[in-house]
Amino acid sequence: MKTVVKIDTETATATPEFEKAALRQESRRGLFLALPAYLYLIFFFVISLFIVFIYSFATRNRFGGTDLSGWNLDSYARISEPIVRDVLFRSVWLAFLTTVICLVIAYPFAYFLSTRRVAVRNIMLVFVMIPFWTNFLVRNFAWRVILGNDGPLTNATEFVGLGSAELLFTQTAVVLGLVYGYLPFMILPLYAAIERIDRRLLEASRDLYGTGLQSFRHVLFPLSMPGVIAGSILVFVPSLGAYVTPEILGGAKTTLLGSYIVTQFLTARNWPFGAALSFVLMLVMLVTTIVYFRKGGRTL
Amino acid sequence: MSTSVEPRGWAKAALHANGWFVYMFFYAPIVLLVIYSFSNSRNVGTWGGFTLDWYSDFFDSSNARGALSNSVKIAIFSTIISVALGTMAALSLERFTFRGKKVFDALLYLPIIIPDVTMAVMMLLFFGEFFDVLDALFGLGLRKGFWSISISHIAFNISFVSVVVRARLAGMDTDLEEAAIDLYASRWKAFRYVTFPQIVPGIAGGALLAMTLSLDDVVITQFVSGPGWTTLPVYVFGLIRKGVTPLINAVSVTMLVVSMLLVVLSIVAQRVRRNG
């Protein structure tokens, strides 16, 4: 047999310096790959976040512009004004409500999914994925049509003699839209968590005289906690900052934080106040997620 | 598998009922929307006989067509860039160690957890402060519109792409790359002939997600688009706020069809993933 491979002629004995240089080269390669995205993120997230932060201390001038001189905490102070507090409380409350409703619907569903045969389960999952991928605006608009003045819902309620449902432009409609929009975000992590649980643990629980309910409380639910938390964050976070849904399904009296911030920029032209509100919103999200990761969650 | 621990009786019935309810809840509104888009009635929620008028109105409207073409252009462009950057980022995080890796990793999660509205504000202020500077520096003749929207979409899409590609890379044994190098492949050839074919489904999945998110976005686009420039979702959103017309039904259903196409593609990609 002939030798095909030629040994490279530049050879030397390995030294710690060579090893270090090789490691450095490897690390440079990694950094080189990361660099474009790294710079992009620094530019558009670190720097722009910093700009938002700066703006939040600025003052709105008489013409709707922003003066960057004369920094103050006025914008943050405004958060305690009753009207702003109402918006904040309402947003948190509706986001919380949305999360709870999603959890109540999604948990049994995810469990049900995990007990199906694999083939059935995959098909069922696909049909959960489809709304997840479908245009969010369109899905909210569908509810506008359904809940509308002479839409199918009102027609139906009038037909059975309940009178007009008149849900549109209420908080109920907003929560309905949010639940509709974010339910897949709750189902998927929950399913992932429940599916991982060893069924034999439930059998063991029953063997040790646990009732079905006790098995759920003491075995299934605690073990599925990572999924519950991940799902709750994935629903709560976008609900709190929701803009499209309240704009389409909510009315003037149901202004939520997202719309309120947008108003500060596009209509009221109070950029510093808007910046302060967005910064607070982002902090809430960041703290929530960091707490989750600290607690050892990984399913985000 | 033992079924002795599964709920029985009323609990089982309730689980089944909840299952049906969830699917009804998901699909009834979509189906109704599709039906009403063919309804020959000025009223969006009433049936007035079959018609295709709203669709022809949509395709006749130059505004709508312009918005659609803008959306598609932005979706394609931002997807290509974010797939390239996101894939590189994923590779660097899954296969290398380097200085600042932890910070980079954390930074990549930021776009995913930041609410749309905050990100929209960030982009608005950023472009307010920097767009002219960027323009002066690089002389690109950038105007708010295509570029500002694309740049913003890339900013959030890099993260989503990298998460999807990373998941795929994490599931792929580093043994394969080592085997390639042991078999006389250079680093590049190992990527080209082994790593890349292995992560194609992940890249495809990431690309479809990026495209979907780009086509979905309303808030950020609304904040950074320039005068006279709009995408389809922003256009539709504007129409809805002015008042609901059957034309919106038709536009929505069109967007729905695009979404569905992307879903089908993503499922195909998942199939490949399983067989790969």
Added chain:
Amino acid sequence: MTSAVELSGITKRFGDVVAVDNVDLSIADGEFFAMLGPSGCGKTTTLRLIAGLEFPTEGSLSIFGQEVGTLTPDKRPVNTVFQNYALFPHLTVLENVGFGLKMQGIDKETIRSRSMEMIELVQLDGLAERKPSQMSGGQQQRVALARALVNQPKVLLLDEPLGALDLKLRQEMQLELKKLQRDVGISFVFVTHDQEEALTMSDRIAVMDDGKLLQVATPEEIYERPANRFVADFIGQTNLLEGTVSDAETVILENGISVRAKNGFIAGTHVAVSLRPERAHIQSQGKFEEGWSHVNGSVETVTYLGNALIYGIKLDWMDLEVREENHPGVELHRPGAEITVSWDPEAISVVSN
């Protein structure tokens, strides 16, 4: 003659962890060489160093006299059969086998003919168009072998090559690997944690623990004359009787009995006498072979293995395990029976602690 692989003073550190500690090792051409040790002992790292998948921190590493310590794997005339094979799942068997040749820029015709030849050699004729996922573990193993050997490496490295196979297939493949190695005539260096596998297959074995090379010798030497306590204990079963060297011929055991034990230690050294279970013999108390060392004890447990019996023996100061072949007429001892354990002084070895 130059060695196929020569390591001298090779050290590999990962941060503060010393994975391979100042190893000197020389592997001859055509040798079937095993690297044996518990997991985490540094054997796989050593193999990866030879392959070029890691660079040594220090030391010289040469292949046929050629220093390769700073070369990447693609520049070294060695190929590796990876643990779990690392077959490319998206390529067919033929493409997998031809991969190395393709990367070297060899023309398509040659790649095809040489790959087919190699596929035949490992008896996979007719499966060339299959994907790895459509093959059994044993077949995948053969593909991995063919994929490495088609490049005509000067040394073949195998990382736990049989670890993923079930027992029966493993035994078959042991023989086949051995035969294949004789056919191709190059040295095979393989890593294993299975001492039985190392003993049956290799010409020589290197035993490693904690990054250090403890002994390099033939299977027989390793079994009969282990270099130290760890090797004696790790290779096969053994009883270690603690003691102190009295002179070159005698060791005084813990309980004060002197036994004949040839050794190379100076008087006063703490040692252990390694007594293999099958080298000891049990008889009713007071009976023993002429000239054999002996101690008294009682039977505590008896384990019936079919072809043999394992006795758990209680001595005054320690427990012993003794294996008696179960041939017809063998004397059976019940638990509680008072017995004498004896052994041929030539059949033991003395190891340092």
